[in-house]
Amino acid sequence: MGEVVARAAIYRRLVGARVRAEFQYRVSFAATVVSQCAATVLDMVAIVVLFTHVPVLAGWTLPEALFLYATSAVCFGLSDVLVGPAGKVNWFIKFGWFDRVLIRPLGTLGQLACDEFALRRIGKLIQPLVVLAIALATVPVDWTPLRVAAVPVLIASGTALFGGLWVLAGSASFWTLESQEVAHTFTYGGSYLTQYPLDVVSGWLRRVVVVVPLAFVNYLPAAWLLGKPEFVGVGRWAPVLSPLVAGCVVALAGLSWRTGVRHYRSTGS
Amino acid sequence: MSGEHGVRATQAGHGVRATQAAIVLEDVTKEFVVRRRVGRVRRERTVVRAVESLSLTIGEGEMVGYIGPNGAGKSTTIKMLTGILVPARGTVRVGGLDPQRHRIATTRRVGVVFGQRSQLWWDLPLRDSFDLLRWVYRVAAERHRANLAAFVDLLDLGPFLDTPVRQLSLGQRMRGEITAALLHDPAMLYLDEPTIGLDVMSKARVRDFLTAVNRDRGTTVVLTTHDLDDVEQLCSRLVVIDRGRILHDGTVAEVRARFAPYRTLVVDLVDERARLALPNAVVVRSEGRRRWVRFHRDEASAAQVVAAIVAVADIVDLSVEEPDIEEVVRDMYLAGATA
Numbered sequence: 155m156g157e158v159v160a161r162a163a164i165y166r167r168l169v170g171a172r173v174r175a176e177f178q179y180r181v182s183f184a185a186t187v188v189s190q191c192a193a194t195v196l197d198m199v200a201i202v203v204l205f206t207h208v209p210v211l212a213g214w215t216l217p218e219a220l221f222l223y224a225t226s227a228v229c230f231g232l233s234d235v236l237v238g239p240a241g242k243v244n245w246f247i248k249f250g251w252f253d254r255v256l257i258r259p260l261g262t263l264g265q266l267a268c269d270e271f272a273l274r275r276i277g278k279l280i281q282p283l284v285v286l287a288i289a290l291a292t293v294p295v296d297w298t299p300l301r302v303a304a305v306p307v308l309i310a311s312g313t314a315l316f317g318g319l320w321v322l323a324g325s326a327s328f329w330t331l332e333s334q335e336v337a338h339t340f341t342y343g344g345s346y347l348t349q350y351p352l353d354v355v356s357g358w359l360r361r362v363v364v365v366v367p368l369a370f371v372n373y374l375p376a377a378w379l380l381g382k383p384e385f386v387g388v389g390r391w392a393p394v395l396s397p398l399v400a401g402c403v404v405a406l407a408g409l410s411w412r413t414g415v416r417h418y419r420s421t422g423s
Numbered sequence: 424m425s426g427e428h429g430v431r432a433t434q435a436g437h438g439v440r441a442t443q444a445a446i447v448l449e450d451v452t453k454e455f456v457v458r459r460r461v462g463r464v465r466r467e468r469t470v471v472r473a474v475e476s477l478s479l480t481i482g483e484g485e486m487v488g489y490i491g492p493n494g495a496g497k498s499t500t501i502k503m504l505t506g507i508l509v510p511a512r513g514t515v516r517v518g519g520l521d522p523q524r525h526r527i528a529t530t531r532r533v534g535v536v537f538g539q540r541s542q543l544w545w546d547l548p549l550r551d552s553f554d555l556l557r558w559v560y561r562v563a564a565e566r567h568r569a570n571l572a573a574f575v576d577l578l579d580l581g582p583f584l585d586t587p588v589r590q591l592s593l594g595q596r597m598r599g600e601i602t603a604a605l606l607h608d609p610a611m612l613y614l615d616e617p618t619i620g621l622d623v624m625s626k627a628r629v630r631d632f633l634t635a636v637n638r639d640r641g642t643t644v645v646l647t648t649h650d651l652d653d654v655e656q657l658c659s660r661l662v663v664i665d666r667g668r669i670l671h672d673g674t675v676a677e678v679r680a681r682f683a684p685y686r687t688l689v690v691d692l693v694d695e696r697a698r699l700a701l702p703n704a705v706v707v708r709s710e711g712r713r714r715w716v717r718f719h720r721d722e723a724s725a726a727q728v729v730a731a732i733v734a735v736a737d738i739v740d741l742s743v744e745e746p747d748i749e750e751v752v753r754d755m756y757l758a759g760a761t762a
Binding site: 171 | 455456502505506507508509511523526527528530531533535537540542544545546547551555558559560561587
């Protein structure tokens, strides 16, 4: 326990140092936050425009679709704030900065996440949080205590799932730096896909989103919460299944990261 | 001698003292696979051996110059001694620890300065980097304060402690880097090109400081450099490496004796037309009244050569030139290349 507290104190200081450094460039900080905020607004506008043409999309109404959009964007934004640098480890390797991580008495992943923490990434979170509040107020749900509790569980496990995908994508660059484009179809691509009801995808892509496992980020728990039929057929297990799957993905990500670091130390590339 | 584990006697500064091996490399090989694109999809795979069957033992409190041309394997060795890289074969021990298996424990005993890369927080005042490192390495507040005060005094960091690192001059930053590497009292200090790009004043300051740290704290120092003045002024021991192999391991004087047996006596004569025919030396250059006279260090002493000159001509002034170590090392590489 003492060890955990001591480590938290170190990481808190590393994060604090980054935030202080960011505030050295106030204009740049504000500009990034505003532009990221604007970019996320555009994502939402696309969905709203879609619903001016169709009243229902694959069985989902506008408030329900906005709930999906908001949960996806919040989970993605949070995971980016928490472990985003792990997905960009190829840059650190390329410029030799990863060596600096290895010469310090701290874990590599935690160090990277904290020492490269960027508060400006919260720009991606502001607008989705507003939309989430609106969606929660407008979706036709009978808010039983269980359903209320399911919302934070959904956010936490969705964030963990995306975080795991970041780390998995980053781990790939320990083997080859050119893998990043492919790896990020799962992170950025996953973020885009989960903004829509997955019922719109069909055939093989349905199998992909279950295996990858993007369907567990928000689609399945949201379908359960909103009483929608879903194509996977997990029924009432959805709210407990997502945290379980998230746990597995995080474990897998941790393992692949460790293996990646070991590979890096034996090849130096 | 190399590869010996236990206690041994070594000449270190003021007399003989028993020391433990601080760093042991035993038969270490490290190779990299380099993939090169040939044509559209085909790739050529070549194995580059950065370090080959390297054995080296460095005693506690020793100060070793580790030199070699680019790509000789210097940085690879330093990275293996730090735990950044793991050897393909062979054993590495740093302070008795295996850096491969105990990376984190090793980092606590080791300080590293990479001349080309900063380990300071770029946008924050220098002071903040030191404070963060205190947390990262979990140094007790009192110990940290004492160390920092000592380093600030020795390296004269006071005037720029509150300046953001990005605004420091190269010399100031390097002093900051060295301090950052030493704040956790490491037993080992590795410096990769610590004086690169520094002006004469900054170099002198860094060298004086390293001498003091080695003497007062007993820190084992391994220094890779292109600047042979660094080695001459700092290190009693010189290890020369080329293409992953050790070419020489000994004192700077030994390198000279082995690879540069000739010394040069420079004399200014009274009469510029005087002819010098000497039994133990050869005139290699002559310019006005000045003569450069070369002799073998085993065959004659400087005094004998001077005596021989004085016997045939009057001299105004004289000096003895040792061979430039840079040339000596270049000769060693060439000898190694043809061998």
